[in-house]
Amino acid sequence: MTTLGSKVWDMLHLIRHGGPALCNIAITNSCNATCDFCNFANGKVGRKDLRWIDAEQFDGALDILHGRGIRYVSFFGGEPLLHPRLPDMIAMSVAKGMGPAIITNGWLLSSRLDQLAASGLRTVYVSIDAPWM
Template sequence: MPDAVLPPGKFRDPVRTAKGERRAAVALSALRTLWFNTGTLCNLTCAHCYIESSPRNDALAYLSAREVAGYLDEVEREGMPVQEIGFTGGEPFMNPEMPEMLADTLARGFRTLVLTNAMRPMMRHQERLEALNAAHPGLLTIRVSLDHHDPALHEQERGPGSFATTMQSMQWLAARGFRVHLAGRAAFGHEPEAAMRAGFARLLTEHGIPVDAGDPVALMLFPEMDPEADVPEITEACWGILNKSPDSVMCASSRMVVRRKGAAGPSVLACTLLAYDAQFELGATLAEASRPVPLNHPHCARFCVLGGAACSR
């Protein structure tokens, strides 16, 4: 299952670019965010899902709560400076052990972020979620995917009826004191960011949902990852040209744990975006996955270095 169409001659060698220049690589400065992909199954089939989640895609199998606990044990045993645990998918709440995983991370005192479409799979766990949020105040953030403030544009991605269902769930979360953040898409008709944030602000005010649409963390607008677009390779010289530090790129401070279908156990990947590219699989443990990551993929340029995006806070 490919992540992107590679431009001719580019992104072939982890050490050198097509022009023979030294490719940029990013060292793990400190593991601060640990992601768990709970599985690629989802209740929706979105038009532009970067990981191709759907009700049938189980290329990444369900992680178990026991497997998640093993990595959390490693973090604590090795004194790793992890500040945040993130859960993504697929739809995380499709995984039947998601509440147990949440309970474990919160009980250990980790700040915890869950990426969800906030539809029926999440709402099946209302009582457990309320109890966990009450027991661990301030630690849990639910980031809801709401592609656009216009229902028609959101449903262009996620299907008929999805907008109203998600808004109802967000109102439920807000009314019960959950910290709610949003994830939108920045590429609809080249709408200026200020106008898009103003539209979200109006929508949220109308529905009584206390999210600051002007805050780039509370409302993250992710750049489009067009797999057909040609992007430059990132060389070592680019850091100076762009006046950008390697430490600002996701793989300098985060890793993601997945379980591939049919695999004997989970593995650790360089980041959340490159789930299917074997060169970004770094090992079975967090210690093994601490080595540098060559930026040998279009997403590294498109999304992280040039797009300036990050999946965490």
């Protein structure tokens, strides 16, 4: 088991030796919110232009990221909870020793929280910018 002190030391080591320790990954451009300031807002992206990162390609990218010193992965988008393979992608990150987090508008969080926790998610950031649907 690692301690907070060892995690902080690892982070400082990575920063001192030229690497970011965190990678933010937009796993989809689909969103269920209608924020007027966001290019991913519901209705701003045409259905034919919706994109989802392929989970198997993501797994290969994790190998590269980990090899370059990335130790934390933050999933955002669009709304990451709309990605059907998000729990798998979280589990892939954990299996490679990376700490996953999500940035979400929170509307779908309660319905998926148990599944996300079981996959290894420990950090959730909830944006309160979105207007109520």
